[in-house]
Amino acid sequence: MSAPGLLIAAPRSGSGKTTVTLALMRALRRRGMRVRGAKCGPDYIDPAFHRAATGEPSFNLDSFAMAPALLDTLAGASAAEADIVLAEGSMGLFDGVRAAENRSGANADIAARYGWPVVLVIDVSGAAQSAAAVALGCTLYDPRLTIAGVILNKVASPRHRRLVEAGMERAGLKVFGALSREAGLVLPERHLGLVQAGETADLAARLEHLAGLAEAGIDLDALVAAASGTAPTGGGRPLVPPPGQRIAIAQDEAFSFVYPHMEAGWREAGAVLVPFSPLADEAPPEDCDCCWLPGGYPELHAGRIAAASRFVDGMRAFARTRPVHGECGGYMVLGESLEDADGAVHPMLDLLPVATSYRRRKLHLGYRVARLAGDCALGRSGTDLVGHEFHYASVTSDPPDERIALARINDAEGVDLGFTGHRLGPVSGSFFHLIAAGD
Incomplete structure (x- = not known):
């Protein structure tokens, strides 16, 4: 049986996708759900954090580098062994290369291929109602996609949240919840991205803290209910042969x-x-x-x-x-x-x-x-x-x-x-x- 999924994406890099994805993964795992992560595009570091948060392997899904059959093999393997798949996007939702349709390497290709609704992480620092215009643009840009709703990140105050939510309501967008602007949400970085999972001090405690914030600030029941789509199971394309035995x-x-x-x-x-x-x-x-x-x-x-x-x-x-x-x-x-x-x-x-x-x-x-x-x-x-x-x-x-x-x-x-x-x-x-x- 293929588990439903969601794509956690954003309009641009630096919006907090990884932090929010890890918070959701750990919170759902604490509920007893078997969560499988996936990372859209080329990235070594985030899948290791996914594994730390869920206890399960996380594969990359790349619509440019991987032939459709290989994509299906990896997505199907994840969906067959989970209650829900949470795929994390890279860069912006539609960012990719100029290539054949559905082979651009963009997050959107993966969501469209498997029917996974998109949850947009919106960095609302420096904006209020205008954040809704950005989110609305994402809902209209690609008719292949379903935008399930948004999670507000870096909210400055209760008043700030009310203003942003007013804009989202006007745009007809569901708000699943919000995370505040605080240093405890930031994971350490170096020149190629996050400091690796195995090197991050107190990673288990950090993940538990993120899970608590997700439980307090995000409607997890509504989020799980929004998951849908399916990935094929069985068959598929073999991977690159091993260089030795x-x-x-x-x-x-x-x-x-x-x-x-x-x-x-x-x-x-x-x-x-x-x-x-x-x-x-x-x-x-x-x-x-x-x-x-x-x-x-x-x-x-x-x-x-x-x-x-x-x-x-x-x-x-x-x-x-x-x-x-x-x-x-x-x-x-x-x-x-x-x-x-x-x-x-x-x-x-x-x-x-x-x-x-x-x-x-x-x-x-x-x-x-x-x-x-x-x-x-x-x-x-x-x-x-x-x-x-x-x-x-x-x-x-x-x-x-x-x-x-x-x-x-x-x-x-x-x-x-x-x-x-x-x-x-x-x-x-x-x-x-x-x-x-x-x-």
């Missing part, structure tokens, strides 16, 4: 960006994931046939990584005979050196001819469509893959040429961005985060 995977505060659907797919294909910690100076286990260095925050731990002699020596020995792949932060560590924010240059594994700098920061962000330029841990030469880049590091060494590049990439609109990443023997890496196989 026994995969050593770096896992600690420096290496943590692995999509839950990737790990689930690898395990479903029979692979075993064996975690190890570079920050604890652990080498990849010898009984593994492949090593995966995920993205994360190596730029914050470059000195410790460089000094981890067992990790460094073990990685170099492993890479002589078995495939090693690094994504984003993992790619930086596979390189020759990493310059941290203070300008200190730390030697890295020297397995790929790339040097990177976090001091020379520049945002690189967007979907990437890649065609592998040679055989590597991600697949055979010519394989098409879809993913994204999201990092601030700059490459300070020469760009790769076709002979040793990992892939040639386009952006979401098909603009050729040239070659990216490196492959040298069994070692490969790039800033490209893999999401799915190409259509």
Whole structure:
């Protein structure tokens, strides 16, 4: 049986979607409901918070990067094992790329595909009745969607709330409740988003506090009653094949960006994931046939990584005979050196001819469509893959040429961005985060 769902979205980034979503998740779980989260679009961090709030896995749903069959596989798996699905949007409700209809990567595509009504989180700071005009615009913009109502966030006072609610009533929009403007609602952040769930101090207490605020300020009965829609169960498209059958995977505060659907797919294909910690100076286990260095925050731990002699020596020995792949932060560590924010240059594994700098920061962000330029841990030469880049590091060494590049990439609109990443023997890496196989 497929559980009903809701999409928690907003007109723009910074409205408080994650905070409100976590508050609702934890409050409904305290009622004994089995809640499954989902995150629309590419995001590693929020699904881990969803899991902490609900006790259940949370998958990404991405209408640009994922073929419809894969979307249905992931949404169906979530809905089949829940009483309700709460999908959290990213950026604004309609923000995406210029692409084929229903394949823009926008939150709205996901809500439309599964018939999940939208609950808008409206940041009302600096506005009163005018907030209703923004919300009303969202209800009229896309006829595919049903806007169930709004949750008011950052309300300054009871008077402020009355004024905002008067505007919503005039616009014919249901108000499910409100959360006030207080520091206790803010989760700590760093340059790639929220501080990770595993690093957030007193996370359980924070989630309980959020749940209490939701119970006091939001009509949870009405919210649950508004949920509807359905996601298909069974069948679907297989995920990207695992890079090995026994995969050593770096896992600690420096290496943590692995999509839950990737790990689930690898395990479903029979692979075993064996975690190890570079920050604890652990080498990849010898009984593994492949090593995966995920993205994360190596730029914050470059000195410790460089000094981890067992990790460094073990990685170099492993890479002589078995495939090693690094994504984003993992790619930086596979390189020759990493310059941290203070300008200190730390030697890295020297397995790929790339040097990177976090001091020379520049945002690189967007979907990437890649065609592998040679055989590597991600697949055979010519394989098409879809993913994204999201990092601030700059490459300070020469760009790769076709002979040793990992892939040639386009952006979401098909603009050729040239070659990216490196492959040298069994070692490969790039800033490209893999999401799915190409259509």
